Amino acid sequence: MDPQYRRYGRWLKRAAWILAIYLFAAWLFMGLSPSQSISDPELVISQLRPFMLQAMILVFFIIIQFGAMFWFLSRGNDYVIYPNEYDTSFDDVRGQPAAVESTQEVLRVFEGFKDFKQMGGYPPHGILFEGPPGTGKTLMAKAIAGASGVPFLFATGSGFAAMFVGIGNLKVRRLFKKARVMSDKYGGSVIFIDEIDAVGSRGGVTTDRSGDRSTHRIIMGGMGMGGGMGVINELLVQMDGFTVPRGLWRHIRRIAFRAKPKVPFYNILVIGATNRAATLDAALVRPGRFDRKIHVGLPDAEGRQDILEYYLAKVRHEPIDYPKLSRMTVGYSPASLKNIVNEALLFALQDGRDALRWDDLWQAKLSEEIGLKQPVKYSPREKAMVAVHEGAHAVASYALEREELQIQVITIQKRESALGSSRPRRSRRCSFGPRSSSWLASRCPSRVWSRRRSGTARPRRVPRPTS
Numbered sequence: 001m002d003p004q005y006r007r008y009g010r011w012l013k014r015a016a017w018i019l020a021i022y023l024f025a026a027w028l029f030m031g032l033s034p035s036q037s038i039s040d041p042e043l044v045i046s047q048l049r050p051f052m053l054q055a056m057i058l059v060f061f062i063i064i065q066f067g068a069m070f071w072f073l074s075r076g077n078d079y080v081i082y083p084n085e086y087d088t089s090f091d092d093v094r095g096q097p098a099a100v101e102s103t104q105e106v107l108r109v110f111e112g113f114k115d116f117k118q119m120g121g122y123p124p125h126g127i128l129f130e131g132p133p134g135t136g137k138t139l140m141a142k143a144i145a146g147a148s149g150v151p152f153l154f155a156t157g158s159g160f161a162a163m164f165v166g167i168g169n170l171k172v173r174r175l176f177k178k179a180r181v182m183s184d185k186y187g188g189s190v191i192f193i194d195e196i197d198a199v200g201s202r203g204g205v206t207t208d209r210s211g212d213r214s215t216h217r218i219i220m221g222g223m224g225m226g227g228g229m230g231v232i233n234e235l236l237v238q239m240d241g242f243t244v245p246r247g248l249w250r251h252i253r254r255i256a257f258r259a260k261p262k263v264p265f266y267n268i269l270v271i272g273a274t275n276r277a278a279t280l281d282a283a284l285v286r287p288g289r290f291d292r293k294i295h296v297g298l299p300d301a302e303g304r305q306d307i308l309e310y311y312l313a314k315v316r317h318e319p320i321d322y323p324k325l326s327r328m329t330v331g332y333s334p335a336s337l338k339n340i341v342n343e344a345l346l347f348a349l350q351d352g353r354d355a356l357r358w359d360d361l362w363q364a365k366l367s368e369e370i371g372l373k374q375p376v377k378y379s380p381r382e383k384a385m386v387a388v389h390e391g392a393h394a395v396a397s398y399a400l401e402r403e404e405l406q407i408q409v410i411t412i413q414k415r416e417s418a419l420g421s422s423r424p425r426r427s428r429r430c431s432f433g434p435r436s437s438s439w440l441a442s443r444c445p446s447r448v449w450s451r452r453r454s455g456t457a458r459p460r461r462v463p464r465p466t467s
């Protein structure tokens with residue numbers, strides 16, 4: 001059969017249903033036979049009008065109630081940032097040149113998607129920022145919001161959590177619908193989902209808590225025991241599935257004018273950020289969904305210097321030896337570097353100065369690593385013992401000639417959990433020597449201390465200095 005007639009057949013079926021309902025209602029409420037109701041439709045309709053009106057009002061209110069309830073529940077906590085509303089730019093993302101370069105590259109293709117499509121390519125669908133906490137993933141998204149020139153929809157993974165099954169899906173669907181409307185209007189839109197692991201991990205989130213020797217593994221269903229499964233599937237479908245545009249006009253054109261409206265192309269870039277990329281669903285990170293995985297890692301020495309210069313330029317300060325400060329902060333994330341500058345400024349203000357200096361940065365570093373100073377009074381004997389312990393650390397690292405264990409600070413000032421402290425320069429990534437020598441440097445002093453204290457080889461239950 002011609003497919004066109006099949007389409008009309010569908011409408012005929014609907015008309016037959018309406019006729020059947022009409023005949024049934026006439027028989028039920030007025031006791032008329034089918035031939036009577038067909039011969040005098042005017043009478044039937046005038047008699048049935050009040051019933052029909054009441055029924056319609058009832059149905060209308062039920063639909064309104066349900067509609068309002070689902071509308072209210074499926075309201076996501078996402079919000080839209082329109083072009084030129086955010087003034088963060090890629091110049092504010094410091095010390096991460098590789099990540100910034102890759103992101104800008106994707107944005108260029110995204111903005112010029114028409115040319116790229118004409119050349120036969122398909123523009124990137126998504127970028128996944130992954131890396132340790134505080135390295136600038138969210139900041140990078142803010143820079144995209146400031147630079148992209150199209151609406152930016154911000155959402156969080158946990159925002160899709162819902163009390164009722166299915167509401168999370170509605171939230172995802174609504175977010176993408178909003179993005180499609182924006183894409184139609186502005187020629188593109190960006191969706192950013194922060195902490196996407198809250199929604200995008202299939203088979204459960206695994207957390208390691210390795211505070212002590214035994215590792216606890218907590219395995220939870222994605223988004224609370226399986227409730228999130230549907231949400232991931234919705235995300236998968238919305239990112240790379242069938243998207244059929246709805247709308248009455250499209251149906252009218254198709255039926256009345258036998259037109260074949262094309263499914264429009266939506267230029268939507270989806271960005272996800274996570275610090276647990278390993279837990280994400282494999283289908284989510286396949287090409288066609290998150291095409292680009294950009295690692296935003298801890299900055300290197302040059303990067304740290306750049307970040308420190310950036311944040312120190314915002315505060316009043318005396319001349320600072322930046323390369324030295326950068327060497328002193330190995331393993332620091334940009335967020336910790338920002339925090340150090342802020343802490344240093346607080347120390348300067350507490351000291352009654354309006355400009356920070358090297359000492360303040362040093363104090364800030366110490367309080368970041370080993371906590372704030374604790375006001376305790378040592379007896380002369382305790383003082384000597386702590387000094388011997390910390391001194392032994394220094395002697396051990398000097399004797400072992402381990403570059404990465406060269407002592408940077410040695411103190412008997414009590415701070416949070418330590419009676420005194422000796423801090424080696426942190427350079428964990430380039431230690432080539434045997435582990436035993438660093439073990440010696442860190443453990444021997446405890447033995448020296450405990451021997452001096454009690455004449456035995458094993459320390460007893462007395463708080464002792466930590467390294």
Ligand SMILES: Nc1ncnc2c1ncn2[C@@H]1O[C@H](COP(=O)(O)OP(=O)(O)OP(=O)(O)O)[C@@H](O)[C@H]1O
Nearest residue numbers: 092093094132133134135136137138139275334335
């Ligand atoms: N590359 C950077 N340059 C300048 N500032 C940075 C950089 N990276 C992070 N920051 C600052 O550190 C703070 C934390 O950054 P951000 O929120 O982007 O981290 P994140 O990677 O998203 O962390 P999380 O994974 O915990 O969400 C922000 O205040 C930001 O200004």
Ligand SMILES: [Mg+2]
Nearest residue numbers: 137138194273
């Ligand atoms: Mg973040």
